[in-house]
Amino acid sequence: MSTALAQTAPQFTLPGVDGSDHSLDDYRDAPALVLVQSCNHCPYVQAWEGRLNAVARDYADRGVRVVAISSNDVSSHPEDSFEEMQRRARSQGFVFDYLYDETQEVAHALGAERTPEVFVYDGDRRLAYHGLVDDNRDETAVSAHYLRDALDAVLAGETPAVADTAPVGCTVKWRS
Amino acid sequence: MKIELLYWEGCPSHPEALALLEDVLAERGIDAEVELRNVETDEEAQALRFPGSPTIRIDGRDVDAAGAGSRPALNCRIYHLPDGRVSPIPSREQLEEALS
Numbered sequence: 474m475s476t477a478l479a480q481t482a483p484q485f486t487l488p489g490v491d492g493s494d495h496s497l498d499d500y501r502d503a504p505a506l507v508l509v510q511s512c513n514h515c516p517y518v519q520a521w522e523g524r525l526n527a528v529a530r531d532y533a534d535r536g537v538r539v540v541a542i543s544s545n546d547v548s549s550h551p552e553d554s555f556e557e558m559q560r561r562a563r564s565q566g567f568v569f570d571y572l573y574d575e576t577q578e579v580a581h582a583l584g585a586e587r588t589p590e591v592f593v594y595d596g597d598r599r600l601a602y603h604g605l606v607d608d609n610r611d612e613t614a615v616s617a618h619y620l621r622d623a624l625d626a627v628l629a630g631e632t633p634a635v636a637d638t639a640p641v642g643c644t645v646k647w648r649s
Numbered sequence: 650m651k652i653e654l655l656y657w658e659g660c661p662s663h664p665e666a667l668a669l670l671e672d673v674l675a676e677r678g679i680d681a682e683v684e685l686r687n688v689e690t691d692e693e694a695q696a697l698r699f700p701g702s703p704t705i706r707i708d709g710r711d712v713d714a715a716g717a718g719s720r721p722a723l724n725c726r727i728y729h730l731p732d733g734r735v736s737p738i739p740s741r742e743q744l745e746e747a748l749s
Contacts, residue, residue: 514724514727516662516725516726516735519727519735520734520735520736520737549691549722550722610737611736642661642725643659643660643724643725644659644660
């Protein structure tokens with residue numbers, strides 16, 4: 474894995490679209506935690522977010538928590554404002570937490586570069602998988618389910634066979 | 650026929666869009682060069698009315714009229730496929746229609 478990536482989950486307390494603040498510690502009981510660098514405006518995010526929602530739903534009964542985090546600069550990308558995040562979460566029926574990282578500290582701490590970019594942490598919050606949700610933005614052409622495979626491995630106490638893939642998507646919109 | 654593909658390096662979709670465009674051109678036997686234009690600044694995006702990467706124009710007309718008027722920005726552009734799914738590149742059908 475890239476040495477620029479955080480090897481343990483970074484601490485955070487961020488506002489969620491549900492109106493509550495969410496901290497890393499809030500997910501302490503989850504045997505696996507999925508953090509996803511995300512946003513509203515990116516077509517790659519929009520292409521994959523339904524699958525992310527499905528993962529959150531399918532693994533919920535095994536305690537897995539999925540948390541999307543948007544860190545984009547809203548002055549250059551107003552579509553990614555907190556209010557727009559709330560609208561998108563409602564319109565798309567997100568079942569995962571969607572948090573706003575206004576200071577971009579979490580994105581920096583993760584070492585994130587793209588949206589979407591997935592980080593899977595095991596029960597000790599060590600990074601177990603990083604990269605893509607799966608191998609094709611076109612869901613009809615997917616052949617490798619990296620995120621699901623990584624979660625299955627972590628839940629089984631094993632190391633994912635594929636632990637790192639290169640994320641494909643929009644760049645994180647850093648503040649200038 | 651003038652064919653332009655405007656792109657922004659920050660978005661990874663333009664090689665895939667160019668490959669699809671060249672495939673459609675070859676399929677139709679159209680021997681025209683695709684002019685590539687790298688849009689690098691917000692000012693350029695404004696001046697070129699660039700609604701995101703990639704943007705393909707045939708004789709000045711955007712292949713996706715619905716998205717052509719979006720706010721100019723250094724962004725990945727959103728396209729909507731005929732089945733409603735979102736894509737970072739236009740559909741083959743959009744390109745074929747624009748070239749017909």
